[in-house]
Amino acid sequence: MSTGNRHVARGVVCALAGGICWGFSGTCAQLLMDDYGIPATWITCARMVIAAAFFLAMTALRNWKGLLAVFRDWRSLVQIAAFAIFGVLLTQLSYLYAIGYTSAGVGTTIEQVGLVLIMLYVCLRSRRMPRIREALGLVLALGGMLLIATQGDPDTLAIPPEGLAWGLVSALALAFYTLMPVKVLKKWGSMLVTGLAMLFGGSAASVVVQPWSMPVELTGGALAAFVAIVLVGTLGAYMLYLQGINDAGPVKASLLCCVEPVSAMVLALVWLQTPVSVWDLAGCAFIVAMIFLVTEREPKPTSEATAVDALPGSGAVYDDPPLFAGRASVLGYYTSRPAVREDFERVASLIDVGHETFAALGIDEGRNKKYPSSRRLMHSIKNGTTHVVEDGDGRLIAVFAVSFSPDKNYARGIEGGAWLTDTNAVPQPYAELHWVSVDYRARRRGVGMFILDKADQIARAGGRSSIRADVYEPNAPMQKLLEKHGYRRCGIVAIRDVLGREKRRVGYERLLRTRSRGAAGSEEESE
Template sequence: MAAAATKEAAPRRNHVARGIVFAALGGICWGFSGTCAQLLTSELGAPVAWITCVRLLMGAAIFLVACLVKNWRSLRAVMRDKRSLLRIAAFSLFGVLLTQVSYLSSISFTNAGTGTVLERLGLIVIMLYVCLRARRRPSLREAVGLVMAIGGTFLIATKGNFGALAIPAEGLFWGIVSAFALACYTLIPGKALEKWGSFIVTGLAMLLGGTVATVFVQPWNIPVDVTPQLAGVMVAMVIIGTFLAYLFYLQGITDAGPVRAGLVGCVEPVSATVISAVWLGTPVLPVDILGMIMIMVMMVLVTQRGEASKQPADAYEGSTDDLPPFEGRASLLGYYRARPAMHDDFVRFQEILADGHEALAAAGVDEKGSKTYPSERRVMRAIDRKTAYVVTLAGRDDGAAQDANERIIGVFALDPNGDEVYAHAMGASWLSASPEPPEHTTYAALHWVTVAAEARRRGVGMFILGEADRLAKAAEKVSVRCDAYEGNDAMRALLVSFGFTPCGGITLFDRFGRARRRTAFERMW
C-alpha cells in the first residue's frame, strides 16, 4: 500500500514543481509586457485602450491558429461543450478583460504603485476561497508567503514611499475591483483548463475579450502613428507578454493550483524592474532589491509542500492527472467518432457495459435484477441489426470502418424504429405522439449509453448524445426518447444539459411482466 501511495504521489509533486516554474515564467513574461507598455505609452504615444484591443485580438489569433494546427478536433469539440464555453466566457469577461480595465482605472485615479499593490490583494481573496472550498486553514508557509508577496510588491511598486498610498475613493473602488478580478482570473478557468488545456481556453477567452473591447473602444477611431519601432515593440509584447505569459501562467494554475500560481505570479514586478533597468535604463534602488529578496523568499516557501503533502489531494491544489504541458484531459484523449459495432467488438462492448453496472452500484443505484441487462443475446442482435454503436478515439481519418489502433471508450444503441416497451409503458408524458406498429414510429430510442471508466468526464457522454441526435435526424425522426434510473443523477443531468426534457416517471414492463421504474426523457426538434 505504501509503495502504491508513493508511486501515485510522485507525478503530483512533479506537476506542482512544473506548475511553479510555468507560473514564474508567466510572471516574467508579464513583467516584459509591462516594460513594453511603458515604452509604448510614454515614448511612442500609443493609448492604453488601443494597445489592449490590439494585443488581445493578435494574441487570440496566435492561439487559435496554433490550436487549428495542433489539434483542430479538440477546438471543434469544445464548441459542443456548453459548460466549458460558459466558464471560458466568464473567464474572458470577469478575468481577462475586467482585470485590465479595473487595474488601469485604479492607476488613473491613484498611481502605478498603488494600483499594483491593490490588485495583488486579490491573493488574499484566492487563498480565502481555496481554504473555504477545501475546508482547511491556510498553512504557515502560505500565510508567510502571502505576506512576503504583498510586502515585496509594495516595496517595488512604491519604492517604499508610504505617502504614495493616499487613495481617493474612486481609486480604492477600482483597486478592490481589480483584486477580485485577479481572483476571478485565477480561479474561474480551472475546470476548463483541466479539461481542454491552456491553448484552447486562452485563445477563446482572448477572442471574446478582444471582440468586446474592440466593440466598445473602436480602436480604428484612435489616431496612432504605427512606426516600425512601435510595430516591433507591439509584436514582441503580443508574442512574449501576451501569448507566452497567458500560456505559462494558466498552465501554472493547472499544475500547481491557484494559490501557488497566484503567489509565484508576484515575480512580475521583479521581472519588470530588471527588464526595465536593462532595456530602458531605469535605476534600481536598494528598496527594489529588498522587495525582490522578499518575493524570492516567498517563492522558496511556496515551492515546498511542507505539511500539505500529508493531506488528502484536493482539486484546488493542482492537477493530479499525468498530462503533458498545455494539454487538457479531452485534448489528451483526442476527439471521438462513432461507428456501428461489429462482431469483433462484442467482448469490449460487454466490458464497457460491465463498467457501467459497477459505476451505478458505486453511486448507490439499485438495478433490481437488471445487472445482466442487456443480455448477451440482445447485444448481439443489436449488432446484427446495426443499431449498436461504439465510440472510438479518432484513428485513421480515411473513411475506414475500423482502425487496428483505435480504442473503444463508449457504447450506445439507437433504434430508429423506437422501442416496443415504450408502447406498453405507463406514466410518461411524451412530447411527441408516435403511432404503432414500430416501423411507423416517429422517434428513435436511445439505450445503453455507457462510457469506459478511464474515459469519463472527458466529454464522451455529450458526444454520444450528439451522435444519437444526428443519427435520428438522418433517419427522419422527430425526436429521441430514452429513460434513466431515478438515482442516476449524472446521466439525468447530462440529458438535461444536452436539451432533453424530463417526461415524468415511467413504469416499464419486460416480457415476463416485471415492472421497472425509470425517469423518461425526450428531445424533440
C-alpha cells in the same frame, strides 16, 4: 547528463525565459503608454484580438473537431464568456492601467498579491484557517505592498492612489483569471479556452472603446514595442512556459516564473531608466517570497492526468489546498479506470440506459436486452475488461469494455467485405470494443470520442494493432461516431447466441498504426 536531466534543464530554462518574457511585455507596455501616448485600452483590444487569432489557429490545426464541438456546448460558452470579461479582459486592462500609473515593476509586483486572494478563497472553501506558511505569505504580501506604496513612510502614499487601486484590481482579476475557468479548462484545454476568451473579451472591449477611432500611429519604436508585446510577451511567453511545464513539471515551472516581477523591475530600470528605490526592491523581495510560500507544495497526483495543455495564470483544483499550482493546470475533464466491484450497480444501470437507447432507435434486441447477464458483467469487472468514465466531479457517466479474447462470431467471417487484419493470425492482432453506453445527461459533451480514444490506448497497451466493434445497423449515431474516429466499415457480422439465433450487425475495425487525437463530438450508445 542523462536524457531526463537534459529535459528538466531545458524546462528550467524555458520556464525562466517565459517569466522574463512576461516581465518584458509589461516593460514594453509602459514604453508605449509613457513615451508614445498609446492608451491602455487600445493596447488591450489589439493584443487580445491578435493573440486570439493565433490561439484559435493553433487549435484548428491541432484539434479542429474540438473547436467546432465547443459551440454546441452553450454552458461552456457562457463560462468562457464570463471568464473572458472578468478574467482575461479585466486582468489585461487593470494590469496596464496599474503600469501606466506606476511602472512595469511595481504594477507586476502588486498584481502577484492575487495569489494570496486565491489562497484565502481556498481556505474559505475548505473551512479552515490558513496554515503557518500561508499566513506568513499573507503577511509578506501585505508588507511588500505597503513598502512599495509608502516607500517606508507609513504616513504617506508614495505612489498615485490610482496606481495602487488598479494594482489591487489586477490582483483581484488574477484571482478571477485563475479560479473561474477551471472546469472549462479541464474539458476543452487551455489553447481553445484562451483563444475563445481573448476573442470574446477583445471583441467586447473593441465594441465599447472603438480602438479604430483612436489616433494611434504605430511607427518606428512604437510598432516594434507592440510587436514585441504580441510575439514575445504573449505568444512567445506562452509557448516557452508550455515547454517548461512539459519538461520540468507545473510546480517547478510556476516557482521559476517568480522571475516575472523581478525581470519587469530590472528591465524598467535598465531600459527605461525608471527609478527603483530600495523600498521597491524590498517589497518585490517580500512578494516573491510570498509566491514561494503559497505555491510551495506539490499537488497530489491525479489519475490519468496528462500534461498536454497549459494556460498562463490558470489554476487546478487539488484535494489538498493550496489550490494555486502556478500558471498551468494539466487535468483532464474526463477520466477512465477499470471498474471495481463497488461499481456493479451503477455499471448495470448504465448498460440499461444503452438498451433504452436501442429501443428508442427502433432496434429489436429480442433476448439480448438482458445482455450481459449479472454473472457475465461481474466476471468482466473482475478480470478488468470493463471500464468506467468519471466526470470532473467523480460521477460515473459512461461504461465500455475492451476485450482481448478471440471472438467466435468474428472467426466465422464477415459478409460483403473483409476485416482489416487477419482474424486467425497468431498472436491475435485485434482487441474488441463492447458495451459502450453514455448516461443521458452526459451526451453531446465529448464522452463518446473520449471512450474511443481510451479504447485505442488500452488496445495498444495490450499489444494489439487494431480494434474492432460491431454495431446494430439502425444505430446510425454510433456508426457515424466510429467513422469520425477513423474506423472502417468492413461488412456484416452474424452474431449468434447459445441457441443458434442470429443477429446481423455492421462490423467496424480501426488500425492503430498511428495515434488518434481524441476530440469532443457527438456520441450515442452501442454494443
